[in-house]
Amino acid sequence: NKEIKHELAIIGIPNVGKSTLLNKLANRKLAKTGNEPALTRTQLRINLDDIWYVIDTPGIMWPKLEDQEGARILAMLGSIRNTAYEVEEIGWFASELLLKCFRNPLAERYKLPEDVVSPNQLLLYIAQTRSGLDKGGKPDFHKASEVLLNDIRSGKLGPLSLEHAPD
Known part of the structure; x- marks a missing residue:
């Protein structure tokens, strides 16, 4: 009987705490965090336990802000x-x-x-x-x-x- 693996991607605009959330979920510092955008430059895939993977992603922004x-x-x-x-x-x-x-x-x-x-x-x-x-x-x-x-x-x-x- 194969265990089901779950993947969770943390996605959002820059500098809102995505990497901080990952570190909290893992109960250890796995991702660099700071008070500035673009610290996460590539996707980081972390195996939290036997069935959970978490993917930390760089912040995403729309190309042109009209507002x-x-x-x-x-x-x-x-x-x-x-x-x-x-x-x-x-x-x-x-x-x-x-x-x-x-x-x-x-x-x-x-x-x-x-x-x-x-x-x-x-x-x-x-x-x-x-x-x-x-x-x-x-x-x-x-x-x-x-x-x-x-x-x-x-x-x-x-x-x-x-x-x-x-x-």
């Missing part, structure tokens, strides 16, 4: 490589979205004063309190954007649901 807000959200989450967009533009976008929809996690993480209400004020505050100033003593908005984006991607702001059902 610019969707593209910015993907960039904010790290699903699009940093070279495909301006970090400050995505930092500004993330600041605006988070101030509007996720003020409490921002306030907790950064000890945010109530008078910080605009993306510029948020990035300025992060620059002053977290990422520092440039050599001339001016706020470094690039570094502040990187701090914010890294905190989003690493889950330091908690779970955030960025999509909502239409009205």
